[in-house]
Amino acid sequence: MTVAQPEGLNFECETGNYHTFCPISCVAWLYQKIEDSFFLVIGTKTCGYFLQNAMGVMIFAEPRYAMAELEEGDISAKLNDYEELKRLSLQIKRDRNPSVIVWIGTCTTEIIKMDLEGLAPKLEAEIGIPIVVARANGLDYAFTQGEDTVLAAMAARCPKKEVEAEKEERNAIQKLLNFGRQKEEVAAADREYVDHPPLVLFGSLPDPVVTQLTLELKKQGIKVSGWLPSKRYTELPVLEEGYYVCGVNPFLSRTATTLMRRRKCKLIGAPFPIGPDGTRAWIEKICSVFGIEPKGLDDRERQIWESVEDYVKLIRGKTVFFMGDNLLEISQARFLIRCGAIVPEIGIPYMDKRYQAAELKLLEETCKEMGAPMPTIIEKPDNYNQLQRIHEMQPDLVITGMAHANPLEARGINTKWSVEFTFAQIHGFTNTRDLLELATRPLRRNSNLKDLGWDKLVKEAAEV
């Protein structure tokens, strides 16, 4: 893959003093996605406090997650890591009986150099439950990159074909019972697809979105052989050398690298299916790799745009500022620019120009087509400096973390809480309305209130 260095986009790097969630937060959505998993975060009270508060009410629903809280004895190596982890993992096995335990390494396990990767295979053999290790710590990663570390670790666990054959063996009786029918159905279903090498998609999405995107590709005759992650750990997709893989989210660069280097898969570098423009470009790119002429995408995209015109017109001509905290920023900005917005600045925690090459190119093209100025992309932003710029340029909307949202609102600046985009369904054609619903909510709310006259609610309004 060539590194596309789009001309025109400005890249800058600041101090990295910005607010974001710790990557261990991925536990919150991954334990829900992978139904037979259990996530054990090996860290301190700091990690626990963050998760407990960030997960909000989910924490009361007996989540399949827990802290292995390190105490002073663990730090000073008075206690034996292996024995301690064994004790806790056995307790989890007894109480919850999961199909996989995911150990999340944290800052503390990094600093005291606890060899989780070394301990896991030994313990796995001893207790008979797969143990996957992901080092999703705040020293190295931001927010959604946590999912990336977990999926990269899972990619190593995806079965090969032979293993799959064994699995079918085990299900032989069930197969026998509805043998005839299934075979016919499978054959009929296969006729709907073009003959192409297996394609596996990666990125954790809510099940309805998985179904929507799978069907979207099916319309083009493309069969999705599997999805990393799947609903259950025991259903991880088969990965063979030469399989094609494609990402659905912009923060999955380690997973992509692992799939290419370790599993010898071929990466389809496409823009991400966020917004109808992104979804279309994503499908087109996959089609082009398989030599398929895409059908009906023009109409599909146009219809979606028409159906959301009431929202799009709220955004047209507005300036939107991304402070940056979840790595979805480039795709979102590209989509909003297509809606007619002007984006002066895109803050982003980490910018993988290789993995995001196609998305960056689409961003650039979009700016040109819409006649919009090229945004400056600021990696590792500095929130303090950003606030100065925001107060200076007074954008119509700031997409930001919760730490700054209320103070900005109090100074008369519309904000949208960025974290919501990570949890809401924003992928594919179908969810365009939801995506816009979120992005325009502050504009709609504040236009409802606009005649009241109290939009600045701090005494020295312009002060940071």
Next chain:
Amino acid sequence: MKLAYWMYAGPAHIGTLRVASSFKNVHAIMHAPIGDDYFNVMRSMLERERNYTPVTTSVVDRNVLARGSQEKVVDNITRKDKEENPDLIVLTPTCTSSILQEDLENFVDRAQMDSKGDVMLADVNHYRVNELQAADRTLEQIVEYYIKKARKKGNLPEGKTEKPSVNIIGMSTLGFHNQHDCIELKRLMADLGVEVNEVIPESASVHNLQNLPRAWFNLVPYRELGLMAAKYLEKEFEMPYIDITPMGVVETARCIRKIQQVINAQGANVDYEEFIDNQTRFVSQAAWFSRSIDCQNLTGKKAVVFGDNTHAAAMTKVLAREMGIHVVMAGTYCKYDADWFRKEVSEYCDEVLISEDNGEIADAIARIEPSAIFGTQMERHVGKRLSIPCGVIASPIHIQNFPIGYKPFLGYEGTNQVADLVYNSFTLGMEDHLLEIFGGHDTKEVIHKGMSADSDLNWTKEARAELNKVPGFVRGKVKRNTEKFARERNLSEISIEVMYAAKEAVGA
């Protein structure tokens, strides 16, 4: 290692940040990995704070691990000093800095040389103290720092204020109903003719800390935050402090009488008896409420109380002493201060539970089956699962526990709020049961209310049907007592006969 799903008190640095960011124009810089500034989210969301939370991070990343964070920390401090001119910057260690063992004290000294404002290192160790202890210590540390500084400069004011006056110590950001309590206490002091000298740390300026000794006494309404500072001031200036939480009618009166004693000893001549009597009988509704028929109906009802030391102890006393409610269990998660709690509540409840394990508390609630729970958000959710109403009386709390309306827990208005909370919790539960009773005999299956182990006993069909005729609110108790009776006699099956034998035996 400890398997944990939930914690009641947060990590140490949260306590330091709560105190530092309560002051005006004090900035905290955490020495932490990126992602540890979740405090800013909580403050901005829960307190709906309009201003930027004055907390930033000196980020610990791979480079820092390799090279140490000296330059970075010093730069971050001096940069913040220039950008915002804070009076004080508090360098705040976290779990990460606790194990890096860098010489943060030295960084602070170096940064101080280039800073206009003051710089200090919070003296808290992640592995030794929790949020509450750290908050208490940080407040003491800041007070001590500015007292010493003033003394050195010869700025310490001489003597006391002309009229009796008080420092209110311990009001802080993210504290349970602190803002409302603070207003209520100021009103109470005004009613008593006591001037409020300083309130710390909330909205205080560090420049005013040197005025603390001018007050006649210190009032520390919360057990968890402020005692260390008050003791320091007592040691340095022989200032008496009062640590009676004015929550509930009786304790509020006790607190006021103590104030009277303390200021009269210093030459005031006040008699608050009439004030107390008037407030108690006519202003606060709580005393009248405990005589009313409503409250009579609560007599002997069972309750469980759990929370921090201050609120759980005060609530236990209010329930038992002022409302005639049967507090079966009172508990706290302040393990480090357990003796105090035991001493405060022992005479008002059957059992005391000291634990930080939410599972243990949930099991105790399931076993006791109270008619109402008074606890934290965690107990509220336990109550939900068991269909037992819960009034929230202590942190950890959610956004709904930061009400916009005026809801103090302290002082005379506080007694009204507490009475409402108690009464609403119980009537909610009673209404449910009444609905159930008058809905006819329900055919719902008996739900075992235990949170942990399930029953190993067999109920015959007839016995089960009989059990279903028992009204819902006592059904669990009847079931439990019958099973206990059967187990004691090694009966594996429960028939109608066994049921009634059990009833006669325990008088259930």
